[in-house]
Amino acid sequence: MKTICRFKFTNTFVTLTLAGALTSLAFTAGMAQAQDLFPAGVEAKASGMESAISSRSAPAALYNPANLGLEHAQKKAYLEAGLIRARMAYEHPQFDQVFVEVKSPVATAGITGSVFDPRLRAALTIFPAKSGGLTIDGIPQPIGDATHSLSVENNDQTIKTALAASWTLAPGIxxxxxxxxxMESRSISAQVVGSATAILDQKMSNDFTRGIAGVRADSKLGSVAAALTSSVRKTYVGERSMAGGIPRSKPEAVSFEPAVFAAGWSVPVGPVRTEFSMNHRMWGAASGIMREGLASESTGADIHDxxxxxxxxSWVAIPTLTISGSVANLPSPWGEGGILNSRETSVMGPGFGLSNGVDRHAIGLLAHSSDTRFGNFDVGMMxxxxxxxxxxAGANxxxxxxxxMxxxxxxxFIF
Amino acid sequence: MPFKPIDCLILTFVLAVSAGCGRVERRPHYDEPKDYGRPPVNIAPVNDSGDAEIPGSTPAAVKVDPVNPDTVVASILFKGTVDPDSFRFVTSSGDLLNPWSMPGSKYLRKYFEGNQSVLLYGRQTYGDEVTGVSKLFQDGISGTADLGVLVGGESESGTQRLERIVGNDEIDGACPTAAVCIRSMLWTPNTGKIRTFCYRDETTGEATIVPYAPAPNFPAKDAKKAAGSYGPYWVDTFDGEVNCAKLELDQTPYESRKIIIRFIFNPNPKMTYMVKQRELSEADYSVRVIVDKLGRQPVMNEQPYVDAITRMQGESEYFMNSREKTLLKVIKRTRKSINFPGDDTWIGSLIRTYNSLSPITGIMMDVHAEYCMNLMDDTFENFCSPTGLQP
Known part of the structure; x- marks a missing residue:
C-alpha cells in the first residue's frame, strides 16, 4: 500500500528543540515520555547513551555530578547547539503506515565552576528536552473495542534544570x-478523522524533582564512576474533556520516571582509552503505577527493568584533538501490553512516538579539540x-x- | 598543523550522513490487505419471496454465452447463511432470473461450507483486450440487458442499491476494464428520506456512468488497466427515487457535488506457494478506489466517512491444480507471475472486497463481500471455501 503522510509544525521555534514533540505522539498521555529522545550534551550524544563515565561539564549534573570534579575551577560556560532529524514510522495491521520526520534544533546550556572552596564544584544546567507542536492527520488508535484513525494535535514542553555539586574527597576521588x-506541560487534542467533534481535549502540567548522587575515582590505571538517580511518580494538574464523558475533569494519567543506576569504567592504553557504560533502569516499579488515563482508567503497564x-x-590523535567512536545497545523496557495472563484488564504497551518503545542500537562519534578560539570545542553525532x-494481542x-540522527x-569557555 | 573546529565539523558531518541514512523502511510491513478495522458484516439470508433485492454486494464478473452454455458461469460466495436455491439475479426491469434455470446451469454447482456459502461456478472470461472496455457484467444474466439493480451494501443505517452497469458500445461513456460501473445509486435509509444519486459528465452535463468498484475475477494484467483517474463527475442528489436517465424538468437536485474517482492498482509482489498441501499458487493485487470530493485533500488513514474517501479493495487469489504443475514451476522459478497469461492458465480465484462506504451517499456502511470462482471441471476437487484456501 502506498503510504500517505503529512505533518506540520504548529508553533514557532521559540525554544531550542522541537524534536521532543515526537515523543509525545504516543497519544496515550500516561506515557508522558519518561525517557528523553536524546541525551543532553555532546558527550552523552556521542556516547550513544546517557553515561555516568563519559558525561562532562554542565551536562554531568544530569548523569553523574561527581564528574564535575574534573572541571576547571574557573567559571566556565557550556553551550551546545545542534540539529536532530527524527524519523518514526508506525503501521497498524489494518491501516496505512504513519510516517513522521522532524528536523529540529537541539541545545543544552550550563555553567560550572568552583565555589566557596577549591574542592567544591558546582553546575547549573538547562536542557529543553521537548518543546514543540505537531499535527498528525491520521494515526490508528484503539478506542473501546475498535481501532479508529485519529487526527491529533499535540503541544509538548519539558525543560529540565539540574543543580549539582561535587566534592573532592582526595586527589582523584x-x-x-x-x-x-x-517542568512539564502538554496539550493534546484528538478527533476521529472525518468527525468534527474532538474525542479528547486535554491540558496537563506539573513540576517534578528527582535526586541524583554519584561517585568517581580516577587514577593512572583508569577510572570508575557510578551514579544513582531517584524515581518519581508523575501526576498532573490540568483538565480534560472527553466525548461522551465528563466535560471537564482532572487528567487521570499517571507517568513515571524510574530510578537509574549508572556505572562505567575507563581504561587508557597508550593513546587509546576504552570506556564502558551501563545504565540499569528500574522500570519494573512502574508496572503498577502508570496509568494511561484516556482510553482506560485502569492502572498498569507491561514494563520491566x-x-x-x-x-x-577514544583516540588522542594529536595533543589538542581526541576522536572517539561508540556503540550502545538500548533495549526497550516495554512488553506488548494488552490483556496479560496475570491481569484481567488491559495494561499499557508501547505506542507510536515512544522513544524507548523499540529495542535500539546507537552509534556515536566525537571530535574533541581543546584550546581553540571557542575554548574546548566538541563536535559529535549520534x-x-x-x-x-x-x-x-498487544495494546497497540x-x-x-x-x-x-x-x-x-x-x-x-571561561567567562 | 593545529586542528580547527571546522575540521571536526566536516569530519563528523560526513560520518553522520554516511551512517544515518535510511533506517526507516517506508515499505508496508504487513502483506495482508487493510480492511481498516471493520469487521465483516454478515449478509442476511435471502428471502425467496420474489423480492427484487438481493443480499450481498457486487457479484462476480460473469459472462454468459447463450450460444455455448457449456461456458456459462457465475460464481458467487456470500457470507452469511444463504439458501442457494433461492438466489436470484435481478434485472433493472425487476425481472428475476433463476440461475438454476439459466443456460449452462448444469455447470452450476452448489458448494456448502456448513450453511454459509453458495458457490456457482463455471468459466470466466475477461474484458475486451483491445478497447479496454468491459463487456462482461450482466450480459449473460439478462441475455440482452446491460444493466441491473443490485444491493451495493447494507448496514445498520440502511440499504444502498446500485444501478449497476458495464460499458459497451450502446452506452455513453466507457466503463474501464475490471471496474464495476454504476449509472445511479439509491439510498434507502432505515429512517429518513430515500435519495437517488445520479452522475453527470462534468463537461457535457450529460448523464454518464462512473466506475464504482474494482471488479472481481480479473487477472492483474486486466485489473491494471483500470488504474487511473476518472472524472470529474457531477453527483446530483435527489430526494426520493428518480430515473437518472429520464429526469423530469421539475426534478432538481437538492445538492450537487463534483468528484474525481481514482483507481490505484497495487500489485503485490509477494507470492506464496503451498505446493505440498494443495498445489496451490497465489497471486494477488488490490485495487483501491478513492473518491475525491474536489477541493478537498484526502487525509492519511482516514476512515471512509461522510464526504471523505471511499476505499475499496479487492484481492484476488488464483488457484491452480495439478494440471498446471508445469506452469507453477515456471512461476515459482521466475517469481514474476502475477500476470497470468490468460483464462486458460488459471482455474479459479477468490476475491475479497471491502466496500466500506460511499461518500456519495454520505452514509457510512460496512460491506464485506467475497466472491469465489472456480473453473475446474467436475472431476476436480473444489478449492473454494469461505476462507479461500481450505477445501
Whole structure:
C-alpha cells in the first residue's frame, strides 16, 4: 500500500528543540515520555547513551555530578547547539503506515565552576528536552473495542534544570549530588478523522524533582564512576474533556520516571582509552503505577527493568584533538501490553512516538579539540535506530520503526 | 598543523550522513490487505419471496454465452447463511432470473461450507483486450440487458442499491476494464428520506456512468488497466427515487457535488506457494478506489466517512491444480507471475472486497463481500471455501 503522510509544525521555534514533540505522539498521555529522545550534551550524544563515565561539564549534573570534579575551577560556560532529524514510522495491521520526520534544533546550556572552596564544584544546567507542536492527520488508535484513525494535535514542553555539586574527597576521588527539576506541560487534542467533534481535549502540567548522587575515582590505571538517580511518580494538574464523558475533569494519567543506576569504567592504553557504560533502569516499579488515563482508567503497564550498555573508544590523535567512536545497545523496557495472563484488564504497551518503545542500537562519534578560539570545542553525532512488531494481542499492535540522527557541537569557555 | 573546529565539523558531518541514512523502511510491513478495522458484516439470508433485492454486494464478473452454455458461469460466495436455491439475479426491469434455470446451469454447482456459502461456478472470461472496455457484467444474466439493480451494501443505517452497469458500445461513456460501473445509486435509509444519486459528465452535463468498484475475477494484467483517474463527475442528489436517465424538468437536485474517482492498482509482489498441501499458487493485487470530493485533500488513514474517501479493495487469489504443475514451476522459478497469461492458465480465484462506504451517499456502511470462482471441471476437487484456501 502506498503510504500517505503529512505533518506540520504548529508553533514557532521559540525554544531550542522541537524534536521532543515526537515523543509525545504516543497519544496515550500516561506515557508522558519518561525517557528523553536524546541525551543532553555532546558527550552523552556521542556516547550513544546517557553515561555516568563519559558525561562532562554542565551536562554531568544530569548523569553523574561527581564528574564535575574534573572541571576547571574557573567559571566556565557550556553551550551546545545542534540539529536532530527524527524519523518514526508506525503501521497498524489494518491501516496505512504513519510516517513522521522532524528536523529540529537541539541545545543544552550550563555553567560550572568552583565555589566557596577549591574542592567544591558546582553546575547549573538547562536542557529543553521537548518543546514543540505537531499535527498528525491520521494515526490508528484503539478506542473501546475498535481501532479508529485519529487526527491529533499535540503541544509538548519539558525543560529540565539540574543543580549539582561535587566534592573532592582526595586527589582523584570525587563525590557529587544534585537535583533535577522538570517542568512539564502538554496539550493534546484528538478527533476521529472525518468527525468534527474532538474525542479528547486535554491540558496537563506539573513540576517534578528527582535526586541524583554519584561517585568517581580516577587514577593512572583508569577510572570508575557510578551514579544513582531517584524515581518519581508523575501526576498532573490540568483538565480534560472527553466525548461522551465528563466535560471537564482532572487528567487521570499517571507517568513515571524510574530510578537509574549508572556505572562505567575507563581504561587508557597508550593513546587509546576504552570506556564502558551501563545504565540499569528500574522500570519494573512502574508496572503498577502508570496509568494511561484516556482510553482506560485502569492502572498498569507491561514494563520491566532493562540494562543499557555502551562501549566507547577514544583516540588522542594529536595533543589538542581526541576522536572517539561508540556503540550502545538500548533495549526497550516495554512488553506488548494488552490483556496479560496475570491481569484481567488491559495494561499499557508501547505506542507510536515512544522513544524507548523499540529495542535500539546507537552509534556515536566525537571530535574533541581543546584550546581553540571557542575554548574546548566538541563536535559529535549520534544515530539511534530500531524496530519491532507488536502482535495483534498487544495494546497497540503494529510495526514500529525509529531512526534518530543528531549532529551537534559544544563549546566550553571561561567567562 | 593545529586542528580547527571546522575540521571536526566536516569530519563528523560526513560520518553522520554516511551512517544515518535510511533506517526507516517506508515499505508496508504487513502483506495482508487493510480492511481498516471493520469487521465483516454478515449478509442476511435471502428471502425467496420474489423480492427484487438481493443480499450481498457486487457479484462476480460473469459472462454468459447463450450460444455455448457449456461456458456459462457465475460464481458467487456470500457470507452469511444463504439458501442457494433461492438466489436470484435481478434485472433493472425487476425481472428475476433463476440461475438454476439459466443456460449452462448444469455447470452450476452448489458448494456448502456448513450453511454459509453458495458457490456457482463455471468459466470466466475477461474484458475486451483491445478497447479496454468491459463487456462482461450482466450480459449473460439478462441475455440482452446491460444493466441491473443490485444491493451495493447494507448496514445498520440502511440499504444502498446500485444501478449497476458495464460499458459497451450502446452506452455513453466507457466503463474501464475490471471496474464495476454504476449509472445511479439509491439510498434507502432505515429512517429518513430515500435519495437517488445520479452522475453527470462534468463537461457535457450529460448523464454518464462512473466506475464504482474494482471488479472481481480479473487477472492483474486486466485489473491494471483500470488504474487511473476518472472524472470529474457531477453527483446530483435527489430526494426520493428518480430515473437518472429520464429526469423530469421539475426534478432538481437538492445538492450537487463534483468528484474525481481514482483507481490505484497495487500489485503485490509477494507470492506464496503451498505446493505440498494443495498445489496451490497465489497471486494477488488490490485495487483501491478513492473518491475525491474536489477541493478537498484526502487525509492519511482516514476512515471512509461522510464526504471523505471511499476505499475499496479487492484481492484476488488464483488457484491452480495439478494440471498446471508445469506452469507453477515456471512461476515459482521466475517469481514474476502475477500476470497470468490468460483464462486458460488459471482455474479459479477468490476475491475479497471491502466496500466500506460511499461518500456519495454520505452514509457510512460496512460491506464485506467475497466472491469465489472456480473453473475446474467436475472431476476436480473444489478449492473454494469461505476462507479461500481450505477445501
Amino acid at each position: 570525587n563525590v557529587g549530588s544534585g537535583i533535577i527539576h522538570s 532493562i540494562t543499557e550498555t555502551g562501549l566507547r573508544l 544515530n539511534v535506530w530500531g524496530s519491532r512488531t507488536v502482535s495483534a 499492535p503494529g510495526h514500529y520503526q525509529t531512526d534518530i 543528531t549532529i551537534t557541537a559544544a563549546s566550553t
